[in-house]
Amino acid sequence: MTGLLPFGPSLWLADGATATVAGFRYPTRMVVIRLASGGSVLWSPVAARDALVAEVAALGPVEEIVAPNHLHHLWISDWAGRFPEARALAAPGLAAKRPDLALDGLLSAPWPDSWAGTLDAVTVPGNRITTEIVAFHAPSGTVLFTDLIQQLPPEANTGWRGAVARLDRMTGPRPQVPLKFRLAQTDRRAGRAAVRRILDWPIRQAVFAHGPPVTADAHGVVAEAFDWLGVA
Template sequence: MTPFGPGLWLFDGPPVMGAAGFQFPTRMAVVRLPDDGGLWLWSPVALTPEIRNTVDALGAVTHLVAPNNLHYKFLSEWAAAYPDARVYGAPGLTEQVAGTAIHATLCNEPNPAWGGVLEQVLVRGNRITTEMVFFHRGSATALVTDLVQQIPIGWFSGWRAVVARLDLMTAPIPSVPRKFRMATTDKTKAREDVQRILEWQIDRLVMAHGGPLTANGKKALTEAFEWLIR
């Protein structure tokens, strides 16, 4: 666990296996909501005993969030462990795929339970995923799941390292992987959504697949999406 601002913590989980044998680093964010002290979990990682004990020490888990239709792998085990928590999924994520009930689908209107703490924008127009990007006001932190990545160089080896480099997954700065760029079929909608994100007063940046930035988060996002908004 890494404290990352007032009421915000980051948890690095075990790697997860993706397509073609690619293993990806995983990261979860936990936000404490001030009204009831409940915990809001973004992109849950594997529920190890160590992580569960640490989360339980922070408070009661009340909200579980799958911010896109790819980050659901561990949603069901968290839902089973915390049956009183409400589960939220991005558009396109079904209960059959997630393996658990989804109480609400995320939209551009924040849930009243976290509306005063977090803002959100749904990035549309991508054939691979529809992702909800969040902004934690108290720490000026943007939370991005797959649309922007910076996996450390050396994480992959062999031909996978070559593919990751060409795809910009391991670029020297946070970048939108080429596969997501090519899958952006409605650039007008995507551009509108990204421009809304860049209106936030972002300082810090948290990526599910890449090291967190403690400063210049808006600059990093602007550069990552330059191909779209220029």
């Protein structure tokens, strides 16, 4: 686990603890974005450790706490409790999954006015597993993925789970869309349209919740990850 690591102008990363889902181990990462207003957006929060909360608070007021898909919800309420003035926004599906969460709104286009000039986003629909919001931080040229692209360290899972992780393409020399997400993409036309919009961004860096960031040929890495969808 780390504190805030600068990753570009007005952009920071924070690695969290390893999460275990169905016995599989996933590294976790959140992104903190400072807006032109001076407020911050917390993207896919990790655990609200005291030291990390203090670093985030030092950047300025937290305006939004974002769950970019309905799978990344574990620490939304913790951060909302620390920053009660912030709005908790969730991608489609989370309100139904977690009716106990005190959410302030659905994360969908049109995006908040406060994002103008700093953040853009695309909803990737048509997947049975989840609907993910992919964001683009314009000042640093960084695209933000949560679960759609992953690259777990090979040693994170061993035994039969390690074999499944390899077969599912969660591990490998390059970040990839896991096989389960490919098979779950029932509306391929909608998926292609969304990915084309993502690839229209001038991507220079890429950040994933489950995998190391990419700073070299990030646009090519993202395009390659979606080759299976026939985007080209």
